[in-house]
Amino acid sequence: MDQVDHGSYVPVYQQLVAIMKKRIESGEFPPGRLIPSEKTLQQEYGVGRDTVRRVVEILREEGLIFTVPHRGSYVAER
Amino acid sequence: MDQVDHGSYVPVYQQLVAIMKKRIESGEFPPGRLIPSEKTLQQEYGVGRDTVRRVVEILREEGLIFTVPHRGSYVAER
DNA sequence: AGTAATTTGTTCGTATGTATC
DNA sequence: AGATACATACGAACAAATTAC
Numbered sequence: 001m002d003q004v005d006h007g008s009y010v011p012v013y014q015q016l017v018a019i020m021k022k023r024i025e026s027g028e029f030p031p032g033r034l035i036p037s038e039k040t041l042q043q044e045y046g047v048g049r050d051t052v053r054r055v056v057e058i059l060r061e062e063g064l065i066f067t068v069p070h071r072g073s074y075v076a077e078r
Numbered sequence: 079m080d081q082v083d084h085g086s087y088v089p090v091y092q093q094l095v096a097i098m099k100k101r102i103e104s105g106e107f108p109p110g111r112l113i114p115s116e117k118t119l120q121q122e123y124g125v126g127r128d129t130v131r132r133v134v135e136i137l138r139e140e141g142l143i144f145t146v147p148h149r150g151s152y153v154a155e156r
Numbered sequence: 157a158g159t160a161a162t163t164t165g166t167t168c169g170t171a172t173g174t175a176t177c
Numbered sequence: 178a179g180a181t182a183c184a185t186a187c188g189a190a191c192a193a194a195t196t197a198c
Contacts, residue, residue: 011184011185037164039162050185050187053164056164069163069165069193069194069195070193070195071163071164072163073164089181091181115166126183128181128184129183134168146168147190148168148169148191149168
C-alpha cells in the first residue's frame with residue numbers, strides 16, 4: 001500500500017494519510033526532518049493539492065508534524 | 079435568526095441568503111468590502127460548499143455582491 | 157544587493173458521487 | 178422524479194514569505 005487507489009471506496013486523502021503515517025513511523029522521516037513539499041507529494045501520488053493539503057492538515061492536527069509557513073512541514077518530536 | 083436550522087422546511091440555502099442579506103444591509107459589510115470566503119461561511123454556518131456557492135450565486139444575481147475569481151466576493155455599491 | 161525559484165496560504169471554478177426529502 | 182445538501186477531488190490564479198544563487 002504505497003500508492004493511492006482512485007477506484008477505492010476509501011477516500012484518497014485517507015489513503016494518503018495512512019501512507020504518510022507509515023513513512024513517518026518507519027523512520028523514513030525522522031523527527032526534525034522536512035517531509036516532501038505539497039508539490040512533491042502531488043506528483044509522487046498523482047493527487048490534487050486539495051488532497052495533499054488536507055492530508056498535511058490531518059497529520060498536523062494529530063501532532064505528527066508541524067508546519068512553518070513558506071518553509072515546509074517538519075516531523076514532530078515523539 | 080443568525081444561524082441555520084437544518085430541521086426547517088425552509089431550505090438551508092434560502093435561510094442563509096436571508097442571513098447574508100441582513101448582514102449586508104445592516105452595514106456589517108459595507109460596499110466595497112469583501113464578504114467572508116466560501117470556506118469561512120461553510121465553517122460559520124456548518125453547511126456544505128454546495129450550499130454556500132448557491133447562496134453567493136443568488137446574492138450575485140440580485141446585484142448585492144460581485145465576485146472576482148480567486149479574490150472573493152465584494153459588496154456592490156448601492 | 158538583488159533576482160528568481162520554491163513553498164505555503166488563500167480563494168474561486170468545476171465535476172462527480174451519495175444520501176435525503 | 179426532482180430538489181436539496183454534503184463530501185470528495187482536481188484545477189487555476191495570485192499573494193507573501195523564505196530560500197537559493
